[in-house]
Amino acid sequence: MDSDSVFASVVRAPEDPILGVTVAYNKDTSPNKLNLGVGAYRTEEGKPLVLNVVRKAEQHLVNDKSQIKEYLPIVGLADFNKLSAKLIFGADSPAIQQNRVTTVQCLSGTGSLRVGAEFLAKHYHQRTIYIPTPTWGNHPKIFNLAGLSVKTYRYYDPATRGLNFQGLLEDLGAAPSGAIVLLHACAHNPTGVDPTLAQWEQIRQLMRSKGLLPFFDSAYQGFASGNLDADAQPVRTFVADGGECLAAQSYAKNMGLYGERVGALSIVCKTQDVASRVESQLKLVIRPMYSNPPIHGASIVATILKDSNMYNEWTVELKAMADRIISMRQQLYDALSAKGTPGDWSHIIKQIGMFTFTGLNSEQVAFMTKEYHIYMTSDGRISMAGLSSRTVPHLTDAIHAAVTRFG
Ligand code: PLA
Numbered sequence: 001m002d003s004d005s006v007f008a009s010v011v012r013a014p015e016d017p018i019l020g021v022t023v024a025y026n027k028d029t030s031p032n033k034l035n036l037g038v039g040a041y042r043t044e045e046g047k048p049l050v051l052n053v054v055r056k057a058e059q060h061l062v063n064d065k066s067q068i069k070e071y072l073p074i075v076g077l078a079d080f081n082k083l084s085a086k087l088i089f090g091a092d093s094p095a096i097q098q099n100r101v102t103t104v105q106c107l108s109g110t111g112s113l114r115v116g117a118e119f120l121a122k123h124y125h126q127r128t129i130y131i132p133t134p135t136w137g138n139h140p141k142i143f144n145l146a147g148l149s150v151k152t153y154r155y156y157d158p159a160t161r162g163l164n165f166q167g168l169l170e171d172l173g174a175a176p177s178g179a180i181v182l183l184h185a186c187a188h189n190p191t192g193v194d195p196t197l198a199q200w201e202q203i204r205q206l207m208r209s210k211g212l213l214p215f216f217d218s219a220y221q222g223f224a225s226g227n228l229d230a231d232a233q234p235v236r237t238f239v240a241d242g243g244e245c246l247a248a249q250s251y252a253k254n255m256g257l258y259g260e261r262v263g264a265l266s267i268v269c270k271t272q273d274v275a276s277r278v279e280s281q282l283k284l285v286i287r288p289m290y291s292n293p294p295i296h297g298a299s300i301v302a303t304i305l306k307d308s309n310m311y312n313e314w315t316v317e318l319k320a321m322a323d324r325i326i327s328m329r330q331q332l333y334d335a336l337s338a339k340g341t342p343g344d345w346s347h348i349i350k351q352i353g354m355f356t357f358t359g360l361n362s363e364q365v366a367f368m369t370k371e372y373h374i375y376m377t378s379d380g381r382i383s384m385a386g387l388s389s390r391t392v393p394h395l396t397d398a399i400h401a402a403v404t405r406f407g
Contacts, residue, residue, distance in 0.1 A: 033373040057303040076105020083305035084264040102279035109250030112265040117146035126178035161347040185218035187353025190381040226322035260297030335396040364402035372398035
């Protein structure tokens with residue numbers, strides 16, 4: 001009997017708004033089903049992709065008898081941390097040369113955000129964090145659980161399907177001095193809308209003048225433009241001014257290491273001494289949470305980043321993924337135009353990164369899932385990386401029907 005259980009009063013929780021889409025997709029038996037929910041790269045054949053360079057690095061690790069399975073230090077693999085900081089801040093970053101960056105290996109982007117948030121909740125004087133509206137659905141949960149108070153700043157304008165830059169400046173301008181501000185480093189999720197470099201510069205000046213602390217979420221470096229340096233430019237301008245910031249990096253998307261859970265948290269400090277004290281406290285955050293991070297994913301990344309041939313091979317494979325996504329944007333836009341689907345769809349080719357924020361409402365999304373077996377998040381976000389030339393017509397038919405029916 002249920003009532004005999006000590007857990008009888010536990011109520012059923014809803015599925016996660018993003019990962020729950022995959023759960024529903026897996027239950028669907030239709031041969032035409034299409035998962036455009038989670039941001040996971042698929043090939044033209046609709047298959048998950050393990051990069052060749054990742055296979056090569058794994059082979060290299062298997063053959064290397066000096067590879068062991070001991071515990072890593074609490075902060076993770078030293079090479080991985082150094083190379084990760086170089087990847088995001090640039091090889092010639094003065095902050096790195098001056099040893100005022102501390103980097104700790106964490107459990108992908110999510111774990112890096114969580115460790116950073118826990119550190120800030122314990123050691124930073126301002127416990128308020130501003131996140132954009134909309135943002136990745138896990139952000140408010142991560143920061144709330146860590147004990148930060150979450151507020152929002154305007155970001156997306158549904159009318160223009162672009163950036164609400166004025167609203168952003170007003171909201172950050174009204175934030176209390178010292179507040180933390182979560183910034184998507186590139187390829188904003190879910191909107192696909194990024195500030196221009198000139199706008200970034202204005203954001204930087206405003207934030208520095210008010211002493212707001214930038215916390216960058218870099219989950220898509222290389223996925224926006226296909227170029228790792230170009231995508232890191234916003235972060236680098238904030239570091240170049242000598243100020244402090246945090247950055248959470250994920251290798252899930254750009255190296256296709258989703259399930260390996262490999263990422264890094266870097267905190268750029270004013271001095272080497274501050275950085276080393278910050279690191280000592282990060283260890284106290286990590287140790288009771290998961291003790292120390294896993295070794296395999298970080299070893300793959302370090303192997304690739306430290307070998308110039310493998311690094312170059314990676315950039316080529318990364319660019320190919322980014323280019324395929326861009327070509328999907330064009331194909332979907334062309335197909336909707338050719339079909340005469342009502343509405344302006346130019347945002348599909350203007351937005352960047354993994355996602356298109358279609359503007360479809362939850363009723364239209366529900367219709368597309370029920371009638372066309374197309375799975376996506378209810379906010380109308382589609383993962384362009386899940387689309388292929390073969391499935392563009394099916395998605396086009398579904399959007400056309402949804403828009404015509406519930407226009
Ligand atoms: N930050 C942003 C902005 C993200 O979009 C994601 C992943 C992460 C961090 C964390 O990724 P990681 O922990 O796997 O490194 N967003 C996905 C997956 C791709 C998810 O929701 O977990 C998404 O579909 O939005």
